């Protein structure tokens with residue numbers, strides 16, 4: 001029997017010892033590698049796939065800064081600076097376009113007003129019905145369902161399909177930096193990362209493998225309650241008049257992010273959504289969308305949690321999300337060009353896993369849907385020794 005396969009380009013392991021070995025070329029690993037280079041360290045990134053294909057390329061490309069609370073807000077604000085710096089170095093598309101939260105009821109607007117009262121008018125800029133309608137590209141006589149909204153100008157946008165691959169390509173060009181694709185890591189110990197191609201050596205090792213930490217260090221992953229969160233996503237052709245680069249958030253987003261859920265009107269908003277759209281809560285929807293530089297729009301999402309994700313996508317969930325996005329855009333239907341399933345690490349115990357799994361080996365996984373937002377802030381905090389490590 002002979003089975004034809006395409007030849008893989010060979011991968012030469014570096015002979016020496018890097019200051020840092022990063023396992024995983026998603027945004028968390030790459031942000032740490034970029035930060036290492038910025039601080040003059042040598043770094044080797046080891047990635048099992050031939051290009052980034054994980055959560056970091058399947059998301060909205062929304063650095064959701066203002067909607068974070070507490071320690072995460074501090075990390076997110078730091079991350080914003082890191083993203084802009086990395087974007088300038090690597091030539092990434094990263095418009096400071098903010099996020100526009102659309103309010104379609106008085107309660108939704110009340111949540112935004114309360115957040116404005118807490119954060120101030122620079123951070124949360126209330127918008128009128130017509131300003132929101134203009135941003136969505138809706139005709140002036142088709143805005144009756146809109147009440148108003150808020151622009152969160154600190155939020156950033158990136159193209160998730162471009163950011164990680166381009167950062168990796170930029171890294172590979174830097175002196176002292178190496179990216180090893182197609183190199184599966186099978187185990188890690190102090191100073192050595194064992195791969196299917198042989199050992200890679202480093203003074204320090206960071207495991208940035210997201211939910212797949214349960215494959216390398218199951219006990220550590222289980223101690224943090226890591227599971228896989230599965231999200232239904234689609235790409236649509238944009239209605240011609242929809243041109244904003246701001247991320248668009250809606251009522252279900254306000255039920256999800258901590259800055260909104262901490263407002264006094266959040267509980268009333270949940271009851272309201274239970275009343276008019278229980279089906280959105282059944283799929284744990286966060287109806288939001290972002291426009292890519294080519295004009296197409298990423299639409300999502302739903303959330304389903306399990307240790308191992310179900311591979312099958314429910315068409316009813318996808319239809320529900322697309323219908324809701326069409327309503328916000330003010331169009332009767334949208335044309336889908338792609339669908340996919342996103343998977344990210346999640347945990348009921350908190351949004352970050354930071355654990356030392358061996359001497360000189362630290363695992364860092366974002367266990368909530370905010371890894372794009374936090375990545376560069378986490379990286380800076382790691383090198384400053386400012387990350388809280390779970391014992």
Ligand SMILES: Cc1cc2nc3c(=O)[nH]c(=O)nc-3n(C[C@H](O)[C@H](O)[C@H](O)COP(=O)(O)OP(=O)(O)OC[C@H]3O[C@@H](n4cnc5c(N)ncnc54)[C@H](O)[C@@H]3O)c2cc1C
Nearest residue numbers: 024026027028048054055056059185210342370371372373
């Ligand atoms: C649909 C969707 C929408 C989202 N929207 C947003 C958003 O708008 N804003 C936001 O902030 N966040 C968002 N997120 C969350 C965000 O995408 C993730 O938190 C983030 O990408 C996690 O980055 P990561 O590097 O840890 O994971 P990944 O991108 O999954 O990277 C992990 C890498 O590790 C590699 N790896 C695993 N095991 C091994 C091994 N043994 N050897 C070598 N390599 C290995 C994998 O191949 C992978 O490339 C979203 C996620 C999804 C799925």
